[in-house]
Amino acid sequence: MTIYKDAYQTTTGKMYSSSINKIERNIKEAIIKDGVNRIKLNLNNSGNYKPFFILGNNPSESNIEIFSHPLLLSYQNENYICTDLRPYVKKDTTPENIENNIRNLSEYNFCKSRALLNLIWVNENPSTLRNLFSFAGTVFTVWISETISKTLNLDPNQKSIIAAITSFYYQSLFFDNSSFTEEQKMLMVKNATKVTNIPSNNLFSLLDKIEKLDNLNDYCSTVVKLVDSVRLEKFNLAMLLTIISTSWYGTNSKENISVALEHPPTWIAIVYTALTDRTYRNSTLTRFCENLAKKGSGEEFTKNYLSLVNDNITNNNENSKLILNRID
Numbered sequence: 001m002t003i004y005k006d007a008y009q010t011t012t013g014k015m016y017s018s019s020i021n022k023i024e025r026n027i028k029e030a031i032i033k034d035g036v037n038r039i040k041l042n043l044n045n046s047g048n049y050k051p052f053f054i055l056g057n058n059p060s061e062s063n064i065e066i067f068s069h070p071l072l073l074s075y076q077n078e079n080y081i082c083t084d085l086r087p088y089v090k091k092d093t094t095p096e097n098i099e100n101n102i103r104n105l106s107e108y109n110f111c112k113s114r115a116l117l118n119l120i121w122v123n124e125n126p127s128t129l130r131n132l133f134s135f136a137g138t139v140f141t142v143w144i145s146e147t148i149s150k151t152l153n154l155d156p157n158q159k160s161i162i163a164a165i166t167s168f169y170y171q172s173l174f175f176d177n178s179s180f181t182e183e184q185k186m187l188m189v190k191n192a193t194k195v196t197n198i199p200s201n202n203l204f205s206l207l208d209k210i211e212k213l214d215n216l217n218d219y220c221s222t223v224v225k226l227v228d229s230v231r232l233e234k235f236n237l238a239m240l241l242t243i244i245s246t247s248w249y250g251t252n253s254k255e256n257i258s259v260a261l262e263h264p265p266t267w268i269a270i271v272y273t274a275l276t277d278r279t280y281r282n283s284t285l286t287r288f289c290e291n292l293a294k295k296g297s298g299e300e301f302t303k304n305y306l307s308l309v310n311d312n313i314t315n316n317n318e319n320s321k322l323i324l325n326r327i328d
Helices: 013-034 059-063 105-123 128-131 134-152 156-172 180-193 199-207 216-226 236-244 255-258 263-276 284-293 297-313 318-324
Strands: 047-054 069-074 076-086
Touching: 013 059, 013 069, 013 236, 047 105, 076 105, 105 263, 128 134, 128 263, 128 297, 134 156, 134 180, 134 236, 134 263, 134 284, 134 297, 156 180, 156 199, 156 216, 156 284, 180 255, 216 236, 236 255, 255 263, 263 284, 263 297, 284 297
Parallel strands: 047 076
Antiparallel strands: 069 076
8 A cells, every 4th residue: 555645656646757856946946045935825834744835926936837736845854745826826926915816716725725635644644634534535436436337337236346446445545554454454344335235244355355556557457356347358547547537627637636546635625626616516526526415424524624724724814714715
């Protein structure tokens, strides 16, 4: 199992490694020249990783190529989560006037949500997000298994097995040990039971057959191996990314959804956005979220998210509240 600390460590994110190296160098130069690491936008600054944001109001920032995801950065014995807000704010925006200079509130909120969740992801135990946002795991499991099954015309039994594997895979994203402990297996089966019709003893047997779930390629290989269907013979990462690519929309939507398959902070931010921002009301993922939220779990998810935000902002001014806005 692998915990991906930021989006650029994921299978999709690694494709940008060469450009990210240059971006990191230019960010460090901007820290030296203009102290850009001072811009916190009221996020909690007390953890091992400190937040800061690129707004584009300093001369040195013009050398930094636009980057799409919150980025882990270490410089002079300090660790940071750096987030680029330039695509969503007007030119010459400052921390003091940012609330009046946002060009795209939906994308701004999503971007800042990811920064906050990624900050908690690396500063606290990953189980914090898993326990608070179990609804996100349910949506992930149902969305992926139903999308694969519908696309490939699989039968209900095959769909249930894929749902179980998907649940196990999602939960594995929160573990970094080389093999599952007995305690982890108990938890994984307990959670998988809630989203499949498979008896727990069968789930334990299925879990014992899984050799490795370090990344999306392992997930796809496991589905092919454990689900008996000729329709899955050519199922691989490329096919998976193709069939889920239209489930979300917005800036960098395909890339964001691909990253989210291995990066829980990004996934949780997408689920929150789907539930609260009507800009995305016609997306496939929003329909999944709303249907699954009808039993009340969606309300609990949103309540936990807002509580988490309030616990991780340093004051309650309008700048901080922007991340809480529901957009109808």
